[in-house]
Amino acid sequence: MEAEEVVLEELLNVEVEIHEVEEQISVLLEKQERLYQRQSELKTLLEAAKGSTNNVNDSTPTVVENWSGSFEWDSEADDIRFNIFGISSYRANQREIINAVMSGRDVLVIMAAGGGKSLCYQLPALLRNGVALVVSPLLSLIQDQVMGLAALGISANMLTSTTSKEEEKFIYKALEKGEGDLKILYVTPEKVSKSKRFMSKLEKCHHAGRLALISIDEAHCCSQWGHDFRPDYKNLGILKTQFPNVPMIALTATATQKVQYDLMEMLHIPKCVKFVSTVNRPNLFYTVREKSSVGKVAIDEISEFIQENYINNESGIVYCFSRKECEQVAKELRTRGISADYYHADMDANAREKVHTRWSKNKLQVIVGTVAFGMGINKPDVRFVIHHSLSKSMETYYQESGRAGRDGLPSQCLLYFRPGDVPRQSSMVFYENSGLQNLYDIVRYCQTRRQCRRSSFFRHFAEPLQDCNGMCDNCAFSSEIRTVDVSRHAKLMVSLLQDTLENDQRLTMLQLIDKMKTKHKKEDPDLKKEEMEQLVIQLILDRVLLEKMIGKVKTEKYGSRILEQISNYSDMNENYEKKEEASEERATKRLKTKKAIVVKIDSSSDDDFQDP
Numbered sequence: 271m272e273a274e275e276v277v278l279e280e281l282l283n284v285e286v287e288i289h290e291v292e293e294q295i296s297v298l299l300e301k302q303e304r305l306y307q308r309q310s311e312l313k314t315l316l317e318a319a320k321g322s323t324n325n326v327n328d329s330t331p332t333v334v335e336n337w338s339g340s341f342e343w344d345s346e347a348d349d350i351r352f353n354i355f356g357i358s359s360y361r362a363n364q365r366e367i368i369n370a371v372m373s374g375r376d377v378l379v380i381m382a383a384g385g386g387k388s389l390c391y392q393l394p395a396l397l398r399n400g401v402a403l404v405v406s407p408l409l410s411l412i413q414d415q416v417m418g419l420a421a422l423g424i425s426a427n428m429l430t431s432t433t434s435k436e437e438e439k440f441i442y443k444a445l446e447k448g449e450g451d452l453k454i455l456y457v458t459p460e461k462v463s464k465s466k467r468f469m470s471k472l473e474k475c476h477h478a479g480r481l482a483l484i485s486i487d488e489a490h491c492c493s494q495w496g497h498d499f500r501p502d503y504k505n506l507g508i509l510k511t512q513f514p515n516v517p518m519i520a521l522t523a524t525a526t527q528k529v530q531y532d533l534m535e536m537l538h539i540p541k542c543v544k545f546v547s548t549v550n551r552p553n554l555f556y557t558v559r560e561k562s563s564v565g566k567v568a569i570d571e572i573s574e575f576i577q578e579n580y581i582n583n584e585s586g587i588v589y590c591f592s593r594k595e596c597e598q599v600a601k602e603l604r605t606r607g608i609s610a611d612y613y614h615a616d617m618d619a620n621a622r623e624k625v626h627t628r629w630s631k632n633k634l635q636v637i638v639g640t641v642a643f644g645m646g647i648n649k650p651d652v653r654f655v656i657h658h659s660l661s662k663s664m665e666t667y668y669q670e671s672g673r674a675g676r677d678g679l680p681s682q683c684l685l686y687f688r689p690g691d692v693p694r695q696s697s698m699v700f701y702e703n704s705g706l707q708n709l710y711d712i713v714r715y716c717q718t719r720r721q722c723r724r725s726s727f728f729r730h731f732a733e734p735l736q737d738c739n740g741m742c743d744n745c746a747f748s749s750e751i752r753t754v755d756v757s758r759h760a761k762l763m764v765s766l767l768q769d770t771l772e773n774d775q776r777l778t779m780l781q782l783i784d785k786m787k788t789k790h791k792k793e794d795p796d797l798k799k800e801e802m803e804q805l806v807i808q809l810i811l812d813r814v815l816l817e818k819m820i821g822k823v824k825t826e827k828y829g830s831r832i833l834e835q836i837s838n839y840s841d842m843n844e845n846y847e848k849k850e851e852a853s854e855e856r857a858t859k860r861l862k863t864k865k866a867i868v869v870k871i872d873s874s875s876d877d878d879f880q881d882p
């Protein structure tokens with residue numbers, strides 16, 4: 271017995287040391303991350319310094335920072351805005367961006383979906399002499415833009431795989447000789463990186479002084495840190511190298527600081543003027559609803575929501591986790607009388623295009639899609655975006671839900687959340703950079719019943735909080751929140767984990783839920799599976815609650831092992847954030863002093879747990 275205690279004592283000490291080493295490693299990793307960031311900033315500065323010495327005699331004007339002042343092109347710009355685009359007044363930042371581009375500066379625009387980025391390059395394209403080149407990542411996006419411009423009577427063309435020989439000839443002639451009427455030319459990034467012929471025509475156009483401006487749409491695709499990296503975007507730096515005095519405007523809906531630095535470096539625009547607009551979409555109403563574990567019930571609710579709120583067949587999107595789910599959900603919606611079809615990466619391009627076109631022309635009310643139905647959807651009157659399953663991160667959810675209400679009119683973003691969906695996503699994001707951390711952020715967004723949904727976006731994009739104006743479920747409705755003592759459940763969870771550990775087994779979260787439910791049935795026959803799911807996910811995600819449990823079991827000399835067991839969950843391995851590292855530090859200290867903590871978990875002190 272004594273010998274066992276000695277061994278256990280040493281085991282405990284070794285585990286404390288392991289914790290300390292892990293902490294040191296994470297401090298070093300964080301330092302390395304900061305250094306990388308600084309390295310990138312310094313490189314950008316260096317390039318800027320080199321640029322300013324090289325370009326002393328170039329035509330780049332001296333810095334004018336008052337972009338809202340008056341400029342010589344004001345009245346012509348107003349005329350084009352009103353009479354060609356039919357827009358009565360500018361939205362936030364549009365005028366300033368246009369003035370910066372017109373002044374010959376490189377510009378980086380970060381503006382929420384539907385904010386009106388297109389006008390920022392299309393209007394200067396008409397104001398300046400010559401041809402504006404627009405690089406855009408997707409054929410569908412390009413087609414929509416060209417169609418929209420044609421409807422306004424603006425001569426826009428595209429040079430893509432679908433362009434006819436005849437049109438190609440016209441475009442090349444316009445570039446080379448200035449013949450024909452070409453104002454805006456859309457190309458994919460592959461054209462720039464792979465077509466020597468195109469680049470040589472563009473060179474001639476530039477040489478003749480007819481390259482008016484270069485616009486890089488969806489510029490976050492340049493960065494590996496962005497959510498949609500495209501390798502061909504990496505080669506777009508050549509445009510600035512070849513045409514240094516042609517103003518470049520790079521536009522995106524979201525870009526973290528890291529992505530901003532990265533894309534400025536990739537595009538060689540270190541001196542660009544940056545315009546960052548708020549991520550707030552005041553016309554979107556955000557709601558999270560509990561999703562039933564019975565598939566049919568979830569679909570019933572979705573179809574009721576659509577049929578009750580959108581009697582005039584207003585357009586919408588339903589996002590699903592898998593291709594199979596998309597097909598099933600679309601079929602189920604159809605049997606309930608909703609005109610719906612599916613869209614996913616397993617379909618051939620023609621079939622996808624057909625569905626997209628029917629939906630764009632309002633011949634189909636709902637597209638049920640996977641993430642493949644993404645960038646390039648610029649239908650302005652999407653009235654609702656429903657998530658049948660949660661997205662993998664706040665950023666992805668912001669993008670996907672943001673496809674609603676691009677015309678600025680009230681629209682709804684509804685997410686159906688069920689903790690049982692978390693492990694499916696976690697196995698997908700496990701190997702991504704901070705994948706699990708990002709997933710847990712969106713799970714927290716779903717779990718909260720007290721906090722404004724909008725505020726989660728502000729926090730995520732490091733923006734000051736703004737008023738929600740009652741445009742989310744938590745701000746608009748007072749929901750009944752019952753605080754419960756979950757000590758009993760927590761103890762059961764810990765003891766189940768202990769059993770698993772002693773028997774040298776491993777558990778997934780869903781298996782743990784099943785076990786808890788079986789055990790609990792005797793004492794608590796009314797406990798629903800959904801309630802148990804809510805509880806388990808909350809306990810696992812909420813490190814404070816977890817710590818309290820760990821505190822208890824530590825006295826039983828298994829604490830750190832249990833922590834390890836939870837951390838090593840096949841689908842629940844976590845990269846702790848700073849905040850969580852701090853809690854771990856506290857846990858380690860407790861471990862050192864072997865202080866017992868009574869498990870009386872009153873969740874009122876913890877963030878938002880409520881009885882479901």
Ligand SMILES: Nc1ncnc2c1ncn2[C@@H]1O[C@H](COP(=O)(O)OP(=O)(O)OP(=O)(O)O)[C@@H](O)[C@H]1O
Binds near residue numbers: 359364381382384385
């Ligand atoms: N100043 C304005 N006043 C009114 N409507 C505008 C204004 N500027 C743009 N719009 C309209 O807003 C809608 C969205 O504009 P746009 O397509 O440029 O958005 P975006 O910022 O490119 O969005 P996304 O990132 O989703 O592509 C369009 O219907 C456009 O005509």
